Amino acid sequence: MSAVVPVVRIQAEDFEVAAEIARLTRGRNDIGAVVTFSGLCRDEQGRLSALELEHYPGMAEAEISRIAGEAIERWPLQGLTVIHRHGKIAPGEDIVLVVAASAHRQAAFEAANFLMDYLKSRAPFWKKEHHSDGSEGGWVDAKEADDKAASRWKRD
């Protein structure tokens, strides 16, 4: 089996989900399952006008590539794409995309789930809130639940 090279992109601009799926499946007859996860910006019941995502250039790519590489090692994937946006993102807009392609659905579901859990607690991004009423927003606190979600994938 030839090694799958993950596509990892850190960018300010939006992405096109259908185009990213097509990029992995075009011209292939061996992919039976594609799972995508999109993370979007919420307005938290109208409280937020935007989220601002700060990132660590260089390490963001490197860390997501490490996590993607681990997913490829653990599940029989035929393609994997991870795109994470940075900068100011309005409610309703995309923040993150994971596309996992495999022969069968289970590997694709699990790999996408693993990717998101790890990305939440290890990819160097930080969200700052911008409030709709113009008041000063703060940094989003990390959730313990996200750390727990990542730890369930730990192997001995």
Add this chain to the structure above:
Amino acid sequence: MSTKLIYFAWVRERIGRPEEDVELPAGIETVADLLRWLKSRGEEYENALQYPDVIRVAINQEHVEHREKIAGAREIALFPPMTGG
């Protein structure tokens, strides 16, 4: 040899600069030593590093624990727990 320190999110805001080059004094061997030394450099550092346990650290763009040795580090980043995704 000087070491590049990089700060992100509220660590950057509290320290008041995104990065700086520092000459580490002798005896600073681990990440924990570095955090302790930085904290003593002034009010803004004290404010940013008040709870050193919550500070996450990367050496040369890889996550490390606080007990990690920093010998040979070109770039050390300090930041809060990550909230991407």
